[in-house]
Amino acid sequence: MPFQFESRVRYVDTDASGRIHYTSMLRHFEAAEIELMRFLGLGLTYVDQDARGMQFPRVRVDCTYTAPVHFEDLLEITVSVERVGASSYTLGFDAAVERTAVAQGRIVVVCVDMATGRSRALPETLADALREYQKQTSAGVMNA
Numbered sequence: 001m002p003f004q005f006e007s008r009v010r011y012v013d014t015d016a017s018g019r020i021h022y023t024s025m026l027r028h029f030e031a032a033e034i035e036l037m038r039f040l041g042l043g044l045t046y047v048d049q050d051a052r053g054m055q056f057p058r059v060r061v062d063c064t065y066t067a068p069v070h071f072e073d074l075l076e077i078t079v080s081v082e083r084v085g086a087s088s089y090t091l092g093f094d095a096a097v098e099r100t101a102v103a104q105g106r107i108v109v110v111c112v113d114m115a116t117g118r119s120r121a122l123p124e125t126l127a128d129a130l131r132e133y134q135k136q137t138s139a140g141v142m143n144a
Contacts, residue, residue, distance in 0.1 A: 002078045002137045003039055005032035009073045020069040025103050026061055029093045032077040033107065036091075040129045054120065056109050059088070063105040073097045081134035087111050087119040089130050 013024035037043065069075070076096045083090040088110040095103040113120040121127075 002080050003032075003036045003133075005035045005077045005079065007031055007075045007077060009069055009071055009075060011071050014071045018070060020073075022063070022065070025063050025065070025069070025095065025105065026107075028075055028077060028095070029061075029063070029091075029105050029107060032079050032093060033091055036079045036133075040133060042126060042129055052123075053114050054123075055112050055114055057112060058107055059110050060108040061105070063103055065103050067097075067100055067102040069095075069097060069102050073102075075102070080137060081130050082106065084122070084127055084130045084134060087121055089122065089127075 007028045009020055009024075009028075013020050013027075015021040074097065076099070078094045078096075080092040080094075081089065082092045088108060090106060090108045093103075093105040093107070094101065095105075110119050111122045111126075112118065122130075
């Protein structure tokens with residue numbers, strides 16, 4: 001079973017219509033991504049990345065809303081690894097409220113060498129952990 005993360009919609013996440021602001025879901029996806037890294041035992045933080053001379057900018061993000069999301073809704077976010085390449089990876093996100101799908105998203109992350117500003121190979125431990133998670137979740141054998 002894929003990793004799942006719960007996150008409550010805060011008042012600051014909403015707009016004048018009372019629904020989640022279109023950019024806010026990405027913050028919830030990012031929180032789920034960080035918790036996935038912790039769950040995988042990677043513990044990657046921004047400070048750790050900088051200390052190792054690399055950064056992981058998002059080069060593509062998208063989110064499709066399929067139902068309204070409101071203040072106080074409890075988001076159930078499922079994270080999947082869609083692709084692991086040589087220097088990047090793609091995570092998929094499915095968000096639901098009370099088991100009703102409300103949003104789907106994707107984030108593409110590239111490993112960048114801070115000295116050159118160019119992409120570089122993913123750290124082996126990260127790539128291996130993401131591939132193993134992808135393999136196990138696609139086979140339905142992992143419990144989060």
